Amino acid sequence: MKLGKVIGNVVCTQKVESFQDMKLLLVQPLNEKLEKNGDPVVACDTVQAGINDIVYYEGGREAALGLKNWFNPSDLTIMGIVDQVNIGE
Amino acid sequence: MILGKVIGNVVSTMKLPVYRGYKILIVQPVNNKEKPQGEIILALDTVQAGVGDTVLVIDEGNSSRLIMNNSTAPVRTMIVGIVDAIK
Numbered sequence: 221m222k223l224g225k226v227i228g229n230v231v232c233t234q235k236v237e238s239f240q241d242m243k244l245l246l247v248q249p250l251n252e253k254l255e256k257n258g259d260p261v262v263a264c265d266t267v268q269a270g271i272n273d274i275v276y277y278e279g280g281r282e283a284a285l286g287l288k289n290w291f292n293p294s295d296l297t298i299m300g301i302v303d304q305v306n307i308g309e
Numbered sequence: 310m311i312l313g314k315v316i317g318n319v320v321s322t323m324k325l326p327v328y329r330g331y332k333i334l335i336v337q338p339v340n341n342k343e344k345p346q347g348e349i350i351l352a353l354d355t356v357q358a359g360v361g362d363t364v365l366v367i368d369e370g371n372s373s374r375l376i377m378n379n380s381t382a383p384v385r386t387m388i389v390g391i392v393d394a395i396k
Binding site for chain 1 (some may be wrong): 320323348350
């Protein structure tokens with residue numbers, strides 16, 4: 221899993237059938253200091269995240285398993301919303 | 310499996326139901342000399358690891374699902390051991 225911050229949403233009318241009713245969010249990957257790390261990515265949302273939420277997301281086959289309909293082409297899915305990040309003791 | 314060092318943890322209330330009851334730790338991958346290498350990852354903890362521990366991390370879905378005893382869990386990264394020594 222990776223940390224990211226939701227920076228926007230993606231509206232998309234024409235999409236594959238298994239993505240119907242799916243919220244797509246634009247996520248900026250973060251490092252451990254919550255600074256930007258790399259380019260933004262688009263992820264499917266399962267936890268009703270909103271703009272400015274810090275989230276964690278999973279890629280690969282597990283991204284598809286996170287959605288209700290397993291037979292879908294998702295390769296990034298948001299798995300949870302972060303309340304707090306603690307670094308060090 | 311990779312070696313990593315636990316550098317922190319993440320508190321999260323809103324999450325997928327299969328993640329309930331698992332601690333989420335922030336892991337910095339390390340090389341064989343325990344020097345940081347690469348980007349941080351978040352991993353579910355199954356061995357009660359803590360900050361500062363060197364740990365063994367799996368980053369593969371089927372193994373994680375086997376450990377959770379749930380064949381459909383959307384989980385890939387897991388801490389499966391605490392390293393005592395690298396010789």
